[in-house]
Amino acid sequence: MHVQYSLSPLAGRRGITTVHDISFLVGPEWFRAKDRALMSVTVPASVRRAAKVITVSETSRAEIEQLIPAGRGKTVAIPNACPPWIETVDPATARARVAAELGLSAPYLLTVGTRWPRKNMRLAVDAASGLAPALPHRLIVTGKAGWGDQELGPRGLASGYVDNALLSCLYSAADLYLAPSRHEGFGIPVLEAFRCGCPVLSSAGGALPEVVADAGVVEPSWEAADWARRIESLVGDPGTLADLRQRGWARERRFTWEEAARLTLDAYEGVMA
Numbered sequence: 016m017h018v019q020y021s022l023s024p025l026a027g028r029r030g031i032t033t034v035h036d037i038s039f040l041v042g043p044e045w046f047r048a049k050d051r052a053l054m055s056v057t058v059p060a061s062v063r064r065a066a067k068v069i070t071v072s073e074t075s076r077a078e079i080e081q082l083i084p085a086g087r088g089k090t091v092a093i094p095n096a097c098p099p100w101i102e103t104v105d106p107a108t109a110r111a112r113v114a115a116e117l118g119l120s121a122p123y124l125l126t127v128g129t130r131w132p133r134k135n136m137r138l139a140v141d142a143a144s145g146l147a148p149a150l151p152h153r154l155i156v157t158g159k160a161g162w163g164d165q166e167l168g169p170r171g172l173a174s175g176y177v178d179n180a181l182l183s184c185l186y187s188a189a190d191l192y193l194a195p196s197r198h199e200g201f202g203i204p205v206l207e208a209f210r211c212g213c214p215v216l217s218s219a220g221g222a223l224p225e226v227v228a229d230a231g232v233v234e235p236s237w238e239a240a241d242w243a244r245r246i247e248s249l250v251g252d253p254g255t256l257a258d259l260r261q262r263g264w265a266r267e268r269r270f271t272w273e274e275a276a277r278l279t280l281d282a283y284e285g286v287m288a
Contacts (some may be wrong), residue, residue: 017283020063021052022061028207029286032070035084036200036221038133040082045133045197062086066286069279071095072222073199080113093278096270097206100179101186109188117174121154124147125189125213127182127204128196131161138195141239142170154193157185158169174246186211190250194227195242196220200248205231206270209263214256216245230266 016026038047039046039054062068063085070076077094103159104112124143128134136156143154157169157174167173177185186192188228192208203263205226208215215231217223224233236244250257 018046018061018098020061020287021057022065024064026064028066030065031067031069031282031286032065033071034058034062034075034079035071036075036198037078037082038198038200038221041078041198041221042133045131049218056083059083062090065089067091067282069093069282073224074222075200075227078221091278091282093275093282095201095203095206095272096275097203097210097267098179098233099206099272100183101210102183104184104187106188106212109184112181112184113188116177116184117155117172119153119155119172121151122190122250123152123155123172123188124157124191124193125157125185125208126193127185128209129155129159129161130156133197134161135195135197135220136259137244138192138218138237138239138242140166140168140171142193142195142242142246143170145239150247150250152246152250155185155189157182182207183211186213189213190256191216191246193242193246194218194223196223199223199226202226206267209267212260214249214259216242216261228266230262237258243279 017031022030022032039051043051062083068086068090068092070092073092076090079086079090082099126139130136155174156171157177172262186208192213192215194217200222205215217227217231217233219233219235227233
């Protein structure tokens with residue numbers, strides 16, 4: 016039996032759970048009390064009874080083994096990959112689609128994710144608001160509304176949920192993708208940006224530096240002013256952006272679902288032995 020997070024006691028000695036991250040233990044303040052309380056009971060219990068724990072990064076594996084000691088020695092990292100429905104779009108075609116769908120023809124920055132505290136959209140919003148007035152860039156915030164701070168500032172534009180074709184266009188036409196999350200077990204949108212040739216500016220939250228590696232820029236500061244300066248530096252340097260696009264394409268190709276499937280099968284066989 017293979018489940019995500021909550022593994023039934025009925026699974027016996029051959030149960031496997033995938034725990035993408037334990038951010039509810041790393042930063043409990045990022046969660047509503049009822050969600051935090053539920054996960055703090057069910058996830059450690061599932062890890063204890065599981066024969067094998069699968070997670071999605073070495074960062075997450077280390078956190079599980081540190082904060083849930085029952086996971087030590089039986090947790091394995093099997094990285095995610097980019098969804099097959101995200102496709103590179105010619106930038107001119109992508110810009111035309113974004114203009115038609117969202118009414119935006121100006122250059123823009125992009126961030127993707129449900130707006131809740133852990134995703135830390137406020138950092139991206141404040142950084143965009145702090146950009147030099149001469150810089151014309153808007154900030155497109157794509158994804159569900161979520162809960163918590165919803166202010167988007169003078170440069171922000173909320174697209175709401177978009178289909179995969181428009182999302183591919185948004186990545187392909189953006190000057191820069193911002194990943195400001197406080198913590199991620201992996202960070203699939205980073206790979207989506209890489210595939211579409213969108214340079215990435217990432218926080219140091221959780222596994223993001225592990226996924227980004229040298230294919231993007233990791234900003235260690237959590238201050239909006241530092242992010243604004245970094246954004247201005249990057250969008251004003253076409254050579255660096257071109258180099259990051261090439262690095263991103265190469266980095267994304269290193270993650271495949273075929274490899275994830277092979278490693279998952281290895282985990283199954285180990286449990287069945």
